Amino acid sequence: MTETKTSQITVERLRTLMTPDPAHPEEVEGVLNPAAARGPDGQLYLFPRLVGKGNYSRIGIARVIFDEAGSPTGVERLGIALEPETDYETWPDGRGGCEDPRVSYVKPLGHYVMSYTAWSDTGPRIAIARSKDLLSWERIGLAKFNPNKTIALDGVDNKDACIFPELIDDPDGRLSVAMLHRPLFVGTRPEEIVDPNIETPQQDELQTIWISYWHWHADSEHQKPSGRQFVSHRPLALPEYGWEKLKIGGGTPPIACRFGWLIVYHGVQEAPHSTPEKRKYLYSAGIMILDRDRPHHVLYRSHEPVLVPSLPDELLGTVDGVVFPTGIDRRDDLGQPERFDVYYGMADDKIGVATFTLPDNLDVKSRDAHGLTLQFKELHSRSHS
Template identity: 25%
Template sequence: MLGAFNPGLVRLPDGNLLLMVRVAEALAEPVAGGAVRSIRWTPDGYTLDAWPLDQVDMTDPRQFELPGRAHRMLALTSLSWLLPVELSPDGRQVVAVHYDRAIEPVASWQQFGIEDARISRIDGRYWMTSCVVGSERHGTALHVSEDGIAWMPQGLVLDHQNKDMVLFEGRIGGMVMALTRPLGELWFAEPPGSPFAGGPSINLARSPDGLHWKPLEQPLIRPRAGSPFAMKVGGGTPPVLTDGGWLTIWHGVERRGAVGVYRSFWALLDAHEPWRIVGGDDEVPLLEASPALTAPIADRLYLPSPVVFSTGIADGGDHWIVASGEADLACRMSFIPKARFA
């Protein structure tokens, strides 16, 4: 196993917490016989693909690139699936690991894995989005559940190059709302003097049923010109309604090396018009990677730069329980006083 990280988080009907952990599995010896190998799901079982070393760029340890193609082409060094892990109500102890409810690839559009679950409670049901990866598309899938343990697949809801889809915990004006983050190789320049930088941003979409989505025209969280965290921004935790508005924790990336440095920031969105940011901080990180947390397993670190990637949030009374991935290796639980977001 390469790592268990980037977990979705939600409170179950009995008060326990559920982590939906991304488990990434990789080959112990990915390079053999002058080739690098990747794992791929097929209807007949998992198989290995081999790519000659002189045809790949292995700068990023999470993936390798195939240069010289008509389009930018990547392959992953691991394959991911989702594992439900039940915790005590305070989030400090593991109660059960539900291997019998694991979610793994079952279709060609998931052939390279299922990643980064986010879970929200809407209309008394549990809704979970996840990133799905295959040569056909790189999009977002939806699962629903009545109890938070047994999940029913609903298929694709956002098509290629749209990930980090995060559902609000509750409807707004009768509609299901979501943060989205479209990707792409081409972006148009901001005009000279603009406070924003071009590139991926966090957008909004709405849906009557969680299956059919329409983007909102209003932009939301955009990378700022001159900010060290503007290499990439993306959604993190599901927005939860507070007295001050919808609280969400998102990630910003500083350009450093092949991977970049990931940090968590926060924003408050207006309760009725969530495209209006009414509070938050995009300059001082809320969470940064902590080498002390991964010190006992430092021999397994493979990323060249610090990464914390927040993916879940639950109410802990006078504090918020925030679930994150640490170094694409392990799950991290942070306990943040609610007063921090005042």
């Protein structure tokens, strides 16, 4: 175990929790980037991306095993949640991908909602599924997006989506299912930004984590978002600090904490040993706090990463130098609501777990995606006036 204190947050790496089992052909090339959710039975379940031969990805199911002190020590594999079947998950040549899931229980919908990356010959897209028990999953389909002014979001490569666990008012006060996501517009991938021959888009919104809203109605087809149409959008956060210079993207689903909505997100920078001939990148993790009532306002953000690749399992693997947070578990079961266990991909082929403990106080301010800053007390008083 290693413990660090960064930006007032204590982070303790616990262990490498899951590695590929050569006895399972569906994961011979890696297990990584898991969703995490407590089931109706109170048990914690992971939904790792399982990579088989030829980069063929499924989403598995595993139950987390804890020791007497409540520390995660291993997993019990339970099978497959989703594997490529639809046209938006498969290629004509037999390749396919159901990748990098996030899971939230959305109580008003009465379902667990999984957002995941569907990979086909049209590119990566956000897909949605739902479940009553975490074991059987029903596909809802691809997320659809109305344009945002002059920016078309539908039909654009997109990843890193996660759903809020509660219904949220959109900026116009309409009750909604809210989702964070990261469109990958042309010129905004790390390898494109560092390439002097590729022009980086000048519009800040094109390098942003977005928050989008699907307007919810109580009489909607058994509370099922059949249209999957997200109609209201806002830029949330731009790359701002050195550790996230090349890309910023979502991570764990939003989870309530004393300060607002907590997310652990990822940022990308060029690695120290990178060269123009052979580019190398570091994927690190940071903390973001969103306003509870107006989550398009960022209240707190890590100036420095709280989790940087440093262990051998994080530095060497399918993709070197990667920590990629995707699952989070608030430890209410231990009576520790300020402790969050974060499950993350290690170098794109293993799964690690670390404990994040929040301090009594954070220097929270409100910032929009363009750097506008308001004192939190002022924002709080206006939002309740």
